[in-house]
Amino acid sequence: MPATAIDIGTYAVKVITADPGKQPNIHRVVEVINPFGTSLPTDDLQIEQIGELVNNLIFDNKIPHNDVRLSLPESMVSSKIISIPPLTDAELASAIGWQAEQHIPIQKEDLSLQYRILFRPEKGDTQTPMRVLLIGTRKSIVEKYVNMFISMGIEPTILETHVLSILRSLDITPEEPPTMVLNMGATNMDVAVVFKGEIQFVFTHTGVGALLTKTLQQILGLDLQQAEQYKRSYGLDPNQFEGRVRNALLPTVNTLVSEIQKAQRYFVSQFPQHKLSRIVVTGGSSQLPGLVEHISETLGIEILFAAPFATATGEVPTENQQTLSVCLGLLMREV
């Protein structure tokens, strides 16, 4: 039975239908511009606008909707790894609510909390702290999002966040060296570090593809479409257009670079014996000409593109694959 993955991005809505599993067999890929520029509708007007956009997309294209899978931006969750004195499961269960209040900036009434023990010292060792991952979700936002689908007659089967979907699509094994994963979209760049088969931390920086386009519009006096086109054709190439596109883009690009450096430093502070030697990039903005080379040269680190369709068969698109990692991850989940 085919499944449908939907990723509502601030630039584009992506929909893929496939036979799900580790090697998804792709039936159909649809991508449309999101003219509303928001991916997490909160007020009634936004819910109506985005709802109608998605509704038309699904019903006009006769997209199967028995098994609809959704991935949401990281901003609806707040996660934190805490170090606390070793506790038994029962002790932890009763202490966790209080810990969440200290570390998760979501009001108690709106908080849905999950937690996972990442590290527990050997029995009898009371000196070494245990490490626990707290994940808090904003109930009110998730409810609104799900209700938007329910009112179309669709009951989503999977709801998770972008980083989880993308990591599944990458299939990084516990034996692999520490890896930073960057999802560069239109609004957000998610930064996640994976090591020993665990997500060590995730944070999100705001101001990516749409900001690059806007900067070009302002500095070079272009309209939106022209700016988008110049960005995609010339990117950071110093030989195009007398380097004027490159120069206009560089300050924003360098902000991204310093965010990556911040994550590198944080990793080193957590794991002084290890080196963060690898970055994997995905998302539409990772395709900016010259971007990967620029980051790699500035940081002296190896950068690879994700290959979201590596194991897929069927109607695999030949272009713009990096915008589809979230959908592929959703389709690779086995329920």
Ligand SMILES: Nc1ncnc2c1ncn2[C@@H]1O[C@H](COP(=O)(O)OP(=O)(O)OP(=O)(O)O)[C@@H](O)[C@H]1O
């Ligand atoms: N070849 C390219 N060069 C530069 N930028 C590109 C290229 N292709 C796509 N983009 C940019 O990528 C962005 C769209 O990517 P993506 O679909 O991953 O974003 P999104 O999911 O809609 O955004 P977000 O997740 O931040 O809400 C747009 O800003 C677009 O301009």
Ligand SMILES: [Mg+2]
């Ligand atoms: Mg996105």
